[in-house]
Amino acid sequence: MITSYLAGGKFETRSCKDFDEIVQDVTKGRETLAALPIDAIIKILDHLGKNILKNPEINTIPGVSYISLWLRRENLDRICQVNYTDKRYLDGFCATGSHFQMMAQPRGIVCHWIAANMPTLGFFSITQAVLSKNGSIAKMPKEYVPLILSLLNELPAISVDYEGRTYTGKSILGAIALVTFEGKSADASEKFSLTADCRIIFGGSEAVRAIARLPSRDHCETIIFGPKYSFAVFDREYIESEGFRKSLDLFVRDVAVFNQMACSSPHVLFLEKSRYPVEEIASWLGEAFERLPPALRVQEIPTGLSAMIINARATYLLSDNANCISPKDLGWTILLNQEIRLEEPIQGKCIFTKEINSVDEIIPLVNHKIQAISIGIPDPAKRESFARQVTSRGADRIVIPGTMHDFTLPWDGIMTLNRLVRWVVLREN
Incomplete structure (x- = not known):
């Protein structure tokens, strides 16, 4: 049985026999997310970082203060620059100077397998999907669900102005779902894998090999962060x-x-x-x-x-x-x-x-x-x-000492955001 804790922008715990309803909710949400300018998304995430730092119920949890720093606009801009060279590629076709234009299109739905060794790991993985305008369904260790929910719970109250329009954190939240299910359930694991346009896998050698062997769509991209x-x-x-x-x-x-x-x-x-x-x-x-x-x-x-x-x-x-x-x-x-x-x-x-x-x-x-x-x-x-x-x-x-856990990109030699998009071409003449 699959348990959903967040889907369709609603913090509700419900049991599901499959992923159909969750996929419908995330698909609708990711289409809304894709319509947001990347600078508006970054501005919302910057506000999220400030809000969680002010929340006394979560700001003392190890790793949360670092999340707040990581979500600063300057850092997210740098991440996008490193991965995309120009974040404008996310908002539309841009001329490359060689008779065609390029755009970075999101892959669709990213399914995340989150390991149990780091409580905040799921948040970083989901945020990278957001920065590439993808929807997310994250399979979380049950013990970390409350922390991730408490962080995401700050999004609905956020509202920002960008170029004369107002954008809210709800537009991001709707593209995210959190679930748990028994990893040994072959049926649930296969269904989860087959919903993905991209799979992000964190885990030890045995878990990574088992998940990587699951059936997937022909076009599915798989990003593996194995044991290190x-x-x-x-x-x-x-x-x-x-x-x-x-x-x-x-x-x-x-x-x-x-x-x-x-x-x-x-x-x-x-x-x-x-x-x-x-x-x-x-x-x-x-x-x-x-x-x-x-x-x-x-x-x-x-x-x-x-x-x-x-x-x-x-x-x-x-x-x-x-x-x-x-x-x-x-x-x-x-x-x-x-x-x-x-x-x-x-x-x-x-x-x-x-x-x-x-x-x-x-x-x-x-x-x-x-x-x-x-x-x-x-x-x-x-x-x-x-x-x-x-x-x-x-x-x-x-x-250097004191920075070993700083979540910088590339990570494990991978430009994650770059892998989370498809580079498409529009010929000019």
């Missing part, structure tokens, strides 16, 4: 710089946000050999963990994860070639060893810390599973050389 791994590397110059200890506060936030469940969460920290012993740097790292805001310092840890953390601590403390620094509780864990490898993630703010002779030592570890590498490499030439080598091996994003 992230880590950090700091060189000697960065470690010995005046601002290094302060930068650790930014780095531990990257570790703590989403409790290391996101693909952009770092699991290993490589430290180039410096005048500071690695154990001393690890102690500074522990102090930075202790300075985290309470909401990040103390997070709920499932029983199974607690057991994994306790076992890892014991293993490292009993080893002659390893060490562990941690508080009395399970709030964070620093595991030290000298093996130059990418460790299997534990999560729960467990960071493997390793000393290396040179940042070049970790380049062979990089493959297409690597999403983000947080680097501390002050020298521009060295930084660019490192970035060129690791990205050639498969890494997608080279960032």
